[in-house]
Amino acid sequence: MIKILLPTDFSENAWNATEYALNLFEQEPCTFYLVNTYTPAIVHSRFMATTVQGGMLEDNVRHQSENGLANVVEQIKTKYPNPGHKFETISSFSLLTEQIREIVESEKIDLIISGTKGASGIDEVFMGSNTVRIIKSSKNCPVLTIPSNFKYRTPGQIGFTTNFKRSFSPRILAPLKQLADRFESAIQILHIQQREELDDFQKGNRDLLLDYFAPIRSTLQSLPYYASKSDVLQNYLEESNIDMLAMVHYRHGFLEELVREPVVKRVAFHTRIPLLVLPE
Structure with missing residues (x-):
């Protein structure tokens, strides 16, 4: 079974990359690992009055992350039902590249598929900064990047x-x-x-x-x-x-x-x- 890692920030581009992955491996038994990381800077802000407030904020962001992943899986199963595809979700309070390295190693990931433009809407000249960081940090796993608005076609x-x-x-x-x-x-x-x-x-x-x-x-x-x-x-x-x-x-x-x-x-x-x- 092929193991595919799909980083997502719940943006349209991340969903586009997910759709590409589902089409690319439509005929293959796969486990897709959807990962979302969150690092709200305000948790560590000097303006935070108490650690209790910080903990409440982190809990809130975690719930948003977990709910977002659940919604993505539900959307996948509704639009792309496939008995050969399984899904795991990972919500983590950590840096994206660190979490990806950990998942690649622990789950023996075969391929990372990522979009090139994030939820911020910033379209960098070459590709999104997160995408570049993923590529540079993925020393043992290939990375397939999908441009925004690119619709799947067979790679003939x-x-x-x-x-x-x-x-x-x-x-x-x-x-x-x-x-x-x-x-x-x-x-x-x-x-x-x-x-x-x-x-x-x-x-x-x-x-x-x-x-x-x-x-x-x-x-x-x-x-x-x-x-x-x-x-x-x-x-x-x-x-x-x-x-x-x-x-x-x-x-x-x-x-x-x-x-x-x-x-x-x-x-x-x-x-x-x-x-x-x-x-x-």
Whole structure:
């Protein structure tokens, strides 16, 4: 049984990500873990008169969290009845990333699926700050991020971006290969060509990657390096029919380059399609 973790803040975007997850794994037996964390700063405020008042506030927020999770599960069962799907709810007075790490380890989570825009309505240039923190803290679990307003479609075409500068192991690529096998997806290996030729190490990694994906329909696309990497990639994604983008989250890798790029360069790179981030 597949174990999926769904962080939620009860926003429309969180519900959209939940709907995507339910559709993506419609044919698979799954346990979905819905988690909501709450850390009301006022509980620790110097303006709080007594710890009793603080405790009452925390109890109130906890009840709101628990009721919200119960409502989400009820909504799921009403709109997406599926005997193969089970649900667990977790309400926690803690930081989101800490709680996620704990659940991933204790429950052996296979995949985290998260929206990219929270209840605050703040749509950051790259993706929501919570989403970035989840990705950076999820060192042993892949994360699938779903853009706001993106409606589910079968991932028939999956792009995998790489510079071939690092070796790949079956462990790292397994979640991507399993997804492609499940939907008979084609994989487009996307390489932004910064030099005329790959060096020998890059060629070796390219060949290993092509061999690994040989049982799957896969092609290699070399993208000309004419602007910032985010522009090159975004323009290609808009011109192609790719349904999902995948990349490995290496320290100091391409994903972190996107996050660090100046706003004027990365403003165009909204993740308009789901992004699968594979841990190193």
